[in-house]
Amino acid sequence: MIFATIRSYIIGSLLLASATINAQVTGSTEQPVTTDTTTVSNAQPVVPEQTWLIDPTIVQPRLQALQKEIPLTYNATTHQFVEYFAYRKPSFTKTMLERKGVYFPIYEKYLKKYGLPDELKYLSLIESGLNPKVISRAGAGGLWQFMPKTARIDFGLRIDEYIDERFDPEKATEAACRYMRQLYNIFGDWHLVLAAYNTGPGNVRRAIRRCNGGQTFWAIYNCLPRETRGYVPQYIGMVYMINHADSHDIFPENIETAVAHDTIHVNSYLDLDKLASLSSINLEEIQKLNPHVLTHILPGHTRNFALRLPKTDIAFFKANRQAILDSATKLPPVFVETIQPNPEILASNDEKPIIITTPVMGAATTEPKMVVEQEIVEDDIEDVVINKKPKKKYYTVRKKDNLTEIAEKFDVEVYDIKVWNRLHKSTIQPGQKLVIYKESAVTSQVKYAKNNHREKEAVKRGKTRFHSVQDGDTLWNISQRYGGISIDKLKKLNGIKGNVVKAGMKIRVS
Numbered sequence: 001m002i003f004a005t006i007r008s009y010i011i012g013s014l015l016l017a018s019a020t021i022n023a024q025v026t027g028s029t030e031q032p033v034t035t036d037t038t039t040v041s042n043a044q045p046v047v048p049e050q051t052w053l054i055d056p057t058i059v060q061p062r063l064q065a066l067q068k069e070i071p072l073t074y075n076a077t078t079h080q081f082v083e084y085f086a087y088r089k090p091s092f093t094k095t096m097l098e099r100k101g102v103y104f105p106i107y108e109k110y111l112k113k114y115g116l117p118d119e120l121k122y123l124s125l126i127e128s129g130l131n132p133k134v135i136s137r138a139g140a141g142g143l144w145q146f147m148p149k150t151a152r153i154d155f156g157l158r159i160d161e162y163i164d165e166r167f168d169p170e171k172a173t174e175a176a177c178r179y180m181r182q183l184y185n186i187f188g189d190w191h192l193v194l195a196a197y198n199t200g201p202g203n204v205r206r207a208i209r210r211c212n213g214g215q216t217f218w219a220i221y222n223c224l225p226r227e228t229r230g231y232v233p234q235y236i237g238m239v240y241m242i243n244h245a246d247s248h249d250i251f252p253e254n255i256e257t258a259v260a261h262d263t264i265h266v267n268s269y270l271d272l273d274k275l276a277s278l279s280s281i282n283l284e285e286i287q288k289l290n291p292h293v294l295t296h297i298l299p300g301h302t303r304n305f306a307l308r309l310p311k312t313d314i315a316f317f318k319a320n321r322q323a324i325l326d327s328a329t330k331l332p333p334v335f336v337e338t339i340q341p342n343p344e345i346l347a348s349n350d351e352k353p354i355i356i357t358t359p360v361m362g363a364a365t366t367e368p369k370m371v372v373e374q375e376i377v378e379d380d381i382e383d384v385v386i387n388k389k390p391k392k393k394y395y396t397v398r399k400k401d402n403l404t405e406i407a408e409k410f411d412v413e414v415y416d417i418k419v420w421n422r423l424h425k426s427t428i429q430p431g432q433k434l435v436i437y438k439e440s441a442v443t444s445q446v447k448y449a450k451n452n453h454r455e456k457e458a459v460k461r462g463k464t465r466f467h468s469v470q471d472g473d474t475l476w477n478i479s480q481r482y483g484g485i486s487i488d489k490l491k492k493l494n495g496i497k498g499n500v501v502k503a504g505m506k507i508r509v510s
Contacts, residue, residue, distance in 0.1 A: 069117040081237025091413035129449025142166035144176035168292035191217035390437035
């Protein structure tokens with residue numbers, strides 16, 4: 001069945017949709033969206049007639065069966081999102097299936113604590129692609145995409161040079177649950193809550209006024225900002241796909257599991273590199289368990305910080321705890337530098353943060369081979385699907401070609417090539433023609449989902465990569481963009497003594 005529909009997909013027209021991608025919590029920092037103040041009709045969204053790739057008589061009853069407290073409305077718009085995640089981006093659906101086991105138990109715990117619908121756990125998939133370290137171009141960060149000011153002021157999350165609790169799955173999830181509870185108290189409608197989570201409650205109220213007081217998402221659809229119109233349909237499409245991916249031949253390949261952990265409470269300076277080395281614990285495991293720790297040290301003013309360590313590797317640490325901590329908490333020869341507050345990093349108190357740094361090595365005199373990443377513009381899903389349809393290409397396999405290299409050449413995913421070409425294995429033959437669908441833009445959640453994976457793979461392959469500094473860039477946001485590389489490591493790699501980078505500089509990131 002799926003092969004026939006894929007063939008129809010190749011021959012027929014591509015999908016139409018409307019949605020958002022740069023989903024972020026605006027809270028008290030919400031900015032009004034500029035729109036025509038004329039009253040707008042609250043008519044339903046109009047979708048041109050087209051041939052569906054998935055039979056609507058299959059999707060509609062399945063959504064109805066999945067529905068709990070949040071309505072899973074079926075219409076032409078939501079159907080388009082089902083098809084988008086099934087055919088144009090099956091790799092995204094696959095990645096979500098692989099990662100959900102790590103985060104869904106956390107989401108379920110806090111949703112239950114705050115009396116919220118369990119199905120809200122799917123919202124994080126379209127917010128962040130289940131990437132806890134992601135930060136958007138607008139500055140929203142973490143699994144639930146909080147803006148710094150909202151996170152710090154409204155929900156008490158710590159954000160400074162060392163710690164960003166927006167990246168802590170536990171604390172960020174609890175904050176998101178508190179926020180969604182507040183929104184439900186305002187609107188009393190879960191679709192409007194989702195819309196307000198994306199664009200802010202003020203913009204939803206304005207849409208209600210412009211659409212003659214409509215009280216449902218679909219009644220105010222045409223009055224919402226364009227990037228928000230697709231948010232609820234996208235959510236519904238994702239709920240469907242996670243529960244019925246196997247029906248469309250999408251299966252996880254590398255399932256991620258949560259790492260069991262214990263915690264230690266830190267009340268002083270701590271060198272994480274030393275702690276990992278002396279405890280025989282993989283540093284990457286510590287970083288994975290503590291994505292909110294931005295550097296390889298905790299500063300001297302640290303008090304009662306709960307550091308997670310993998311339970312399976314903690315026995316040696318427990319047996320030698322005092323000796324290990326005596327060494328890991330010993331301050332190295334340092335100089336102390338007071339930095340000016342960064343508008344992007346809001347300290348959790350009025351004191352200027354103190355940076356403790358080790359002596360800096362000089363920059364390498366021989367510049368290694370540079371790998372330049374071709375940047376694809378991220379866009380809201382409405383533009384991606386409606387106005388920027390993929391370009392269909394044919395590639396003839398050459399001798400010694402493999403799917404990984406072909407995927408890198410066209411900047412697509414291996415899994416997508418396999419789906420588009422009905423390949424059950426990765427074996428290809430010279431002379432074989434492959435269909436490639438090249439997007440001219442990508443949605444943020446798709447980009448977020450693969451950021452960490454690509455950065456880690458580049459490091460593993462020993463590739464040297466550089467970032468060209470743009471206006472507004474800081475060492476901190478550069479570190480977050482490239483897989484959470486520490487600020488100290490960035491400074492050592494580039495021979496930077498201070499904390500300022502200027503537009504035009506080329507920064508080595510791996």
